[in-house]
Amino acid sequence: MAADRPAETAPAPDRSRILVVDDAADAREVIQTQLEDRGFRVAACGSVEEALALLAATPFDLVITDLRMPRASGLELVRHVRTALPDTEIMIITGYPTIEGAVEAVKTGAEHYLAKPFTERELVEAVEAIIAKLARRRLAHAGPAADGAHGIIGASEPMQRVFRLIDRAGGTAATVLIEGESGTGKELVARAIHYAGERRGAPFVSVNCTAIPEHLIESELFGHIQGAFTGAVASRRGFFEMAGGGTLFLDEIGDASPAMQAKLLRAIQEKTIHKVGSSRPVRVDIRLICATNKDLPQLIDRGLFREDLYYRINVIDIPLPPLRERGDDLLLLVxxxxxxxxxxxxxxxxxxSDETLRRLAAYHWPGNVRELENLVQRLVLLAEGERIEPTDLPATLRPALDLPRRLDRSLAEHEADYIRAVLASVGNNKTRAAAILGIDRKTLRDKLGRQG
Ligand SMILES: Nc1ncnc2c1ncn2[C@@H]1O[C@H](COP(=O)(O)OP(=O)(O)OP(=O)(O)O)[C@@H](O)[C@H]1O
Ligand SMILES: [Mg+2]
Known part of the structure; x- marks a missing residue:
């Protein structure tokens, strides 16, 4: 399993094309070699003119260009790519990191900038991040369910941070732990990481750790061979094998039983599995993403989760904020x-209506985005009018009536006040008021008659 370290030799299913432009032959050769070692397809040339010719002939995903070159400047290239090649990213490298150069570069639309000298690691990380972002953008345009970036809606600062982490995680093969309350979008994030990375052409296999019966753990995870046990009439591949070359998503890992934790740890450590009924070890190449709504360190303290497993899965940590901490994202999601x-x-x-949106914004959303989605779906499908009002909301979100907290009044007096308040909140619509009060219209009329 290729978890815990960047994919080194694994050829990407769909290798990205990069063009390196630098008048210094040794510099461009170093870059070319370093990127080719990472599985990218790289072309190189020494001038803007040659670069323009190459770009006209072949599509590239990324152009890496020096800024200062004899004859035409790298900025010419930035301008050309920005205006003529919307599907190509450009990154500037320069040995003269001046303010003017950087400002110029930003003005022409080069968002990516790497100052010389840089290390191999800095180069590779920068390139991988750009390629991941590009993949994400393409997916957002082409993908079936992609409404926003990765289909994940969010403009708030905490969600922007999540998007940056997704980009970064997508560019590596490191194991990711997604932590968040129920309904915060953990599975959505896991898929986004898979599709932002080089493994997007391979399977994404989702396994709920609580859904596997204790006696089937090994056979479900690792598979079995024919005749391994009574009922094993044919051999079967396990989830680890099904995810081969791709991503295995272990959902609700905090709820995995001790036996399951032990088996997972062993497979992760040894990067091999054993099928039930076979003694032959099988190597597996998977990227692992785990998710939980539990506080794992607390489970460790209580002896319910293995600390050694925790350190294995918690390489990149993506905490998902609850909906109530995402500000105006709520309105975007509605x-x-x-x-x-x-x-x-x-x-x-x-x-x-504005008042309805205010009610939604004031609510604490224990079920997070899923709860909001279910509510909006119900409201939209069941709405009778053109506008949804606070009175259409379920009881938990309904207007809290401001009754005076007086203890010297009869039940009948309180009831009269309550009925008047409800009527006022629905514009004196007696049918709606009766529905909210949980009585029929005739009873409401009788009460109103008695109260005068
Ligand atoms: N930011 C978002 N933008 C759009 N849809 C979202 C967003 N977050 C969550 N959703 C939707 O909310 C629902 C719940 O998301 P998801 O299943 O990923 O949550 P989860 O954290 O895995 O929940 P649980 O802990 O209950 O398993 C899904 O229908 C998902 O599409
Ligand atoms: Mg989930």
């Missing part, structure tokens, strides 16, 4: 789900 579920309606989707 719109997103409203549009999505509105499409099924066959009529314009109802809008949300």
């Amino acid at each position: 719109n997103h789900f409203r549009a999505r579920y509105g499409r099924d309606l066959g009529r314009p989707a109802p809008s949300f």
